[in-house]
Amino acid sequence: MTTERPLRVAIIGAGPAGTYAADILSKSDLSVSIDIIERLPAPFGLVRYGVAPDHPRIKQIIVALANVLGRGDIRLLANVNVGTDLTLQELREHYDAVIFATGSFKDADLDIPGIDLDGSFGAADFVSWYDGHPDVPRTWPLDAKEVAVLGVGNVALDVARVLSKHVPDLMPTEVPANVVEALQDSPVTDVHVFGRRGPAQVKFSPLELRELGHVPDVDIVVYPETDYEFDEASMEVAENNKQQKQVVKTLTDYALKEPGNASRRIHLHFLQSPHEVLGEDGKVVGIRMERTALQGDGSVKGTGEFIDYPVQAVYRAVGYWGTEIEGVPFDDRKGVIRNVAGRVVDESGEPVPGLYTTGWIKRGPVGLIGHTKSDASETIANLVEDADGLYAGTQATPQQLSPDNVLRLLREREVPVVLWKDWEVLDAHERALGEAQGRERIKVVPRDEMTDIALGRVASAADEDGHAYSI
Numbered sequence: 001m002t003t004e005r006p007l008r009v010a011i012i013g014a015g016p017a018g019t020y021a022a023d024i025l026s027k028s029d030l031s032v033s034i035d036i037i038e039r040l041p042a043p044f045g046l047v048r049y050g051v052a053p054d055h056p057r058i059k060q061i062i063v064a065l066a067n068v069l070g071r072g073d074i075r076l077l078a079n080v081n082v083g084t085d086l087t088l089q090e091l092r093e094h095y096d097a098v099i100f101a102t103g104s105f106k107d108a109d110l111d112i113p114g115i116d117l118d119g120s121f122g123a124a125d126f127v128s129w130y131d132g133h134p135d136v137p138r139t140w141p142l143d144a145k146e147v148a149v150l151g152v153g154n155v156a157l158d159v160a161r162v163l164s165k166h167v168p169d170l171m172p173t174e175v176p177a178n179v180v181e182a183l184q185d186s187p188v189t190d191v192h193v194f195g196r197r198g199p200a201q202v203k204f205s206p207l208e209l210r211e212l213g214h215v216p217d218v219d220i221v222v223y224p225e226t227d228y229e230f231d232e233a234s235m236e237v238a239e240n241n242k243q244q245k246q247v248v249k250t251l252t253d254y255a256l257k258e259p260g261n262a263s264r265r266i267h268l269h270f271l272q273s274p275h276e277v278l279g280e281d282g283k284v285v286g287i288r289m290e291r292t293a294l295q296g297d298g299s300v301k302g303t304g305e306f307i308d309y310p311v312q313a314v315y316r317a318v319g320y321w322g323t324e325i326e327g328v329p330f331d332d333r334k335g336v337i338r339n340v341a342g343r344v345v346d347e348s349g350e351p352v353p354g355l356y357t358t359g360w361i362k363r364g365p366v367g368l369i370g371h372t373k374s375d376a377s378e379t380i381a382n383l384v385e386d387a388d389g390l391y392a393g394t395q396a397t398p399q400q401l402s403p404d405n406v407l408r409l410l411r412e413r414e415v416p417v418v419l420w421k422d423w424e425v426l427d428a429h430e431r432a433l434g435e436a437q438g439r440e441r442i443k444v445v446p447r448d449e450m451t452d453i454a455l456g457r458v459a460s461a462a463d464e465d466g467h468a469y470s471i
Helices: 016-026 045-049 061-069 088-094 123-130 154-164 177-184 206-212 232-240 242-256 369-385 387-393 403-412 420-435 447-454
Strands: 007-012 032-038 074-078 097-100 104-107 120-122 146-150 190-194 218-222 264-269 272-280 283-294 300-310 313-316 320-322 343-345 351-357
Touching: 007 016, 007 088, 007 387, 016 032, 016 045, 016 061, 016 074, 016 369, 032 403, 045 061, 061 074, 074 403, 074 420, 088 097, 088 403, 097 369, 104 123, 120 123, 123 154, 123 177, 123 313, 146 154, 146 300, 154 190, 154 206, 154 264, 190 272, 190 283, 206 242, 218 242, 232 242, 272 300, 283 313, 351 369, 351 387, 369 387, 420 447
Parallel strands: 007 032, 007 097, 032 074, 097 351, 120 313, 146 190, 146 313, 190 264, 218 264
Antiparallel strands: 104 320, 272 283, 283 300, 343 351
C-alpha cells in the first residue's frame, strides 16, 4: 500500500446492494473507512419500500442488513441526497472511491396508444405508495371496479394481490394508515393480469404464485381453452426447469379448479399482448389486447386477433429503470450506469478512476434480492485490486478525508442527517405504534415527520410518556 491511512469509501444507497457491498469490503484485507449515504431518512431500500407489506418472510432480510449497519464499523448518513446535498465533485474530494448502489425505482416505459390516460399507472409508483415511500403522494385513486395489470413477474402479482386483498387481511402487516384508509373504500371486483407469452415463460416465483391461491375471498381464474398453450420449447422448460415446473403445476391446478363465488377475482391471462389503452374523455375505459401465438422456440408473434376488456385502471409492471446521476456515465439504452464488472467506464470503455457500481443500477432490474451478494463481490474484488491507484488518484486533501469533515459540511448546510442511532429511534417509534394495535410496526410516512422523530425534535411513541406522534 502507498499509505497507512484507511481507504475512504462512500457507498451511495443503503439497500441490499449497498449494504452487502459495505459488508464485503469491510471484511477484505484493506484498511477501510466506509460511509453509506442514503437519500431517504430510513435504510434498507427495496426491502422497506419495494416489497409488499404482506411478505414478512422477505422483509426478514432487513434483520441481516440491520446486523451489518448496526455493527459500528460502517457509518450511515441517511436523508442525504447526492446531487443536491452533496455533489459528485464533493464526493470525489472527500472519498478515495465511490460505489453507486442506487437501484432502479422508476417504471420502464410502455409505448402503446393511451398509456398516458388518466387511470394508467406505473406499478413502481403504486408499490411506493402502498409501502409508505416518503416521496410519493399520500393518496391514490382507487375507484376502478375492473383493473388490468400488464406483466407476469412478482411485482405484477404483488400489485394484483394488494388490489384484491380485503383490508382486514392486510392489518397484521406494516401497511401504513393512509393506505389502509384508501383500500378500505376500493370497489374492485376483478383484476386481470396479462402476459404476452405462454404459461411456461412467466417470471412468477413458485411460492408467490402458490400464496396467491390462499388469499381469503379471492378466486384465481385461468382460461385453459384459450390462454393455456405450450410449444416444444415450452414443454422442455416446463419439464426440465425445476422452478418453472412448479409454476406450471400451480397454474394447472388453478386451471382445473372449479370457479368459486368469492367477491373478488384475479384473472391470469397468457398469450395476450397490450395493443392500446382505451379511453373516453381522457380516462381509461378499457384495454385492447392482441392474441399472440407461440412459435416453437418459446417466442411469440401477434395474430391480428384483438380482444377488448372493460377496465377503469391499468397498471404496467413491465420492469424498472435506473435514474441517471449527473456526471456519472449512463447507458440510456439499458437504464444502468455504464460499467464493466462494476468499474464505471466512459463512452470509450475506459474506467473512470475511483467510481464503481453494484446492484440493479449496475446490471439492470433482474434477479432476486439475494443475487446482489455475488454482484457486490465482483465489484468489491475490482475495487480491492485497484486500491493502490485509488490512494494515488484521490482528489481529496488529508483534511477532507477526515470522516468528521463530510458530516461537518452537511451540518453546515443544515441537512438533517439521520445516523444509525437516529434510525433506531424511528424504528422503535414505528414498532411502538404497531404494538399498540397488535402489529409488528406502523410506518411513519411523511419525510419531515420521519426526520423529526429520528432526531428527537418531537416525542415519539417509544418515549416513556407513551406520546404518539401523528401519522
